[in-house]
Amino acid sequence: DIQLTQSPSFLSASVGDRVTITCRASQGINSHLAWYQQKPGKAPKLLIYVASTLQSGVPSRFSGSESGREFTLTISSLQPEDFATYYCQHLDGIPITFGGGTKVEIK
């Protein structure tokens, strides 16, 4: 199974900060990685797919990149509505797996 190691698991930041979350895959996944945002009591929301493509309707302050087996979600200027938990997910075969999540809280 492909393991996704997400870091950090917890992040404290201020409005306006640049935030970076990393997801490392245990093997190559052909850019088949997505990022989701989840707020308490809500379903996850797709942000980024195939590593770097912004989902329609998602603000441009969100971006994704990859370097080898390491994937990054960046929020260029954190907004109040961005405080949430973020997950990476691979869909490069079965089983589909998720990273452990990164909770972004207000400093």
Next chain:
Amino acid sequence: EVQLVESGGGLVQPGGSLRLSCVASGFTFSDAYMDWVRQAPGKGLEWVGRIKNKDKSYTTEYAASVKGRFTISRDDSKNSLYLEMNSLRDVDTAVYHCARDGGQYSWDHWGQGALVTVSS
């Protein structure tokens, strides 16, 4: 507007069974691959399984943790997805979401979820 609405959650004793439903609207359900994912209280996301479309012979795939106990099915005439859960265990307690595979190596729509509690 795409909508996915789960139902059928509840309290069940260990060893019991439960069937979840997910009704879809706003897209051509019969074309879509559909997945079930769960989230235990305070924990992360865990893929449960998927069912492909008619073109792919409704092939199903499951996580090792549920294989042999859970069965995914669909009724395209009713735009409905199902998760039949048997031999339930305490560790199966979670919110269960259905999700649509958007065809771009991602799930672009999710249901709000149905809570399943396994407890005596």
